[in-house]
Amino acid sequence: MKNPHSVPANLRRRAMLAGSASAAIAVVGCKGMAQTPPAAPVAAANGAKPLPAYVSWKDPSALIVHSAATVETKRSVFGSSVVTPTSQLYIRNNLPAPPVEITADRDAWEVNVEGVRNPRKLTVADLKAMGLDTVTMVLQCSGNGRGFFPSKPSGTAWKVGAAGCVVWSGVPVRDVVAALGGVTGGMAYMTSTGGEKIPEGIDPRTVMVERSVPVEAMADALLAWELNGEPIPVAHGGPLRVIVPGYAGVNNVKYVKRLAFTAEQSPAAIQQTGYRITPLGEKHKPSEPSVWEMAPKSWINSPLPEDGPLRKGGVVVQGVAFGGMHPAARVEVSTDGGASWKRARLIGPDMGRYAWRQFALNTTLPAGTHTLMSRVTDSTGRVQAETSAENAGGYSNSGWRAHGVQVTVA
């Protein structure tokens, strides 16, 4: 039912590349040399929008291309191995990604650390000598689930696939801060600035990617250079990305060039008025809650309506569940649209409080149509909401009712 593909994703991708209409994919140099992305986008097989050039190395059969800056993972391809392969991971950029050349010498990338007793410019090589830790976390776009809000807020209509569970390695921010003498007094925020090129002739604050999170979030934050066992691709923020586990995607600033402890939140529009939970029909205001900590959320990835009618007999209902800031402790599954619930098993490795857990429930469904839903409870007893409040930006939809799926048994 799931994963009906006859050939491994990599082979399929290779085939796409070899067989694309634009056979003249840029031939680039040997490893270690600066290289350029291919000029031509890679066409998907089914006539869907092609992958943008800067992520042409991803698996087109796993992804839904909304735009050059927004690419979603198909619900049907989430496997049951906890970690989302990088080739299938969603993309959301607020500005165009920098050229791949910024990874020509990864260890030379520089970040300014400010708001500490001894502010310094540090290279990635410096950071690599300071410490190492690894964290698994749900990376989720603030707008994931927007497509389930009845009011159809503007912005990408993500369903479940603007999220993945991935592994980051780098140096703990707290180790860097300790080496630089500690945070200066009175600093309430950790503010990260992205290394994107700002278009000329406009006030940088209107477009720059600069996000502030409460300084307490420093405790588990990393300056990361590795994603899922490989150097971070530029598309995902390499050579260096701030990772703030438990916080929505936008706070994990890519190609970070400045990490500053600040008394106030960034003056950038993306912080002041963007990514705020604003009542429907109103304009964003800095006084409203920022999209920071994620809420408990779960969803079912199998079976799905697109699998077609299910065979009679047993079925394993499976999906993913996370708590945001606290571990997922318990998952329930309903096969009757939320009227009754059965406890599912949490299966596979527990990769820590910021990771998602896989869940599974063996059950039997009679012939007919069934609405399947899942609901997670975190370790503090907080239960996934039935419905998330609509808001102008369409952010933070975690309601279990909207995430349900309808399947038919033959």
Add this chain to the structure above:
Amino acid sequence: MKNPHSVPANLRRRAMLAGSASAAIAVVGCKGMAQTPPAAPVAAANGAKPLPAYVSWKDPSALIVHSAATVETKRSVFGSSVVTPTSQLYIRNNLPAPPVEITADRDAWEVNVEGVRNPRKLTVADLKAMGLDTVTMVLQCSGNGRGFFPSKPSGTAWKVGAAGCVVWSGVPVRDVVAALGGVTGGMAYMTSTGGEKIPEGIDPRTVMVERSVPVEAMADALLAWELNGEPIPVAHGGPLRVIVPGYAGVNNVKYVKRLAFTAEQSPAAIQQTGYRITPLGEKHKPSEPSVWEMAPKSWINSPLPEDGPLRKGGVVVQGVAFGGMHPAARVEVSTDGGASWKRARLIGPDMGRYAWRQFALNTTLPAGTHTLMSRVTDSTGRVQAETSAENAGGYSNSGWRAHGVQVTVA
């Protein structure tokens, strides 16, 4: 120092494919259709042996090609994210891999389950309805480390890279057995038969891949269809592989077509005389220990001699450690050739008893040459051996002394 590549692995791979001398890589069909691997092997950039066609989708810069059946992961590319990306995972085949067409309809693949009360032929679709679990484990070739034995036993001279830590999902064998009425009395072994095509005109037993493990190993075994979040590529045993966590690679039979509970071990040569711990200079005998459970082992992946002279100042020594059948509990690092030891930190997610753990030690090395070693102790107190006994097949080398590395500080 590590991962000096300027461009993401996937981009590099794409570049290799696009730029290879054989630009006429077979153009194959759309997803869901049977496809053929490319006719021409993919050339590595540096003049090394090209990747065999059936694994041409792997990252050539991450791998050392010994032969068509033996491909090793470079020590320098093991990251610090616990899980080894499939594109970097080693390959060892005892017979040529079946054609990729065996995954044309993954759910239709059949396995005969025998030695149970109600023996049955089951499809992968049947298995998917029976249960689901996920296990992370070290997959390691029995001969990993052979290249460190002074006697230079015949066989591939693997160093550390015939191993990886990967995630498998499938149905627990115990669930399948329970559904079929339980194991027949008197069965002491679980015997798995691979789906390779046996050359005509020879006694199948001389070449067939059929391995037996003690029936107790069933407890944590899976019939797996997923590797690292994607359907298992044929090169790694898809559509269905027996996974016996803690047991050396050869026992995890690929493209499994028969799972039988048996009173005796398989009559196949690979079981009777192959993969036995045999004194140097003697012939393998069935009475000798089979290569089954793995022993505690660890090694350092950074820094390495190939990084060149290290900068003065701090260095983070890092590597991987596992216990085989029990969790890694403690890792020590020596920077003076084993004369003294310091305790390293275990970092990142603990993915269960069969996975490896990442370890790291922040230290400072003075100018000069240093021999770095690591030594793991498992949760039962068993310590990684200083030296593994030489044996005719060059199997199971886990000695910490041989796995040391020499680095120089400028």
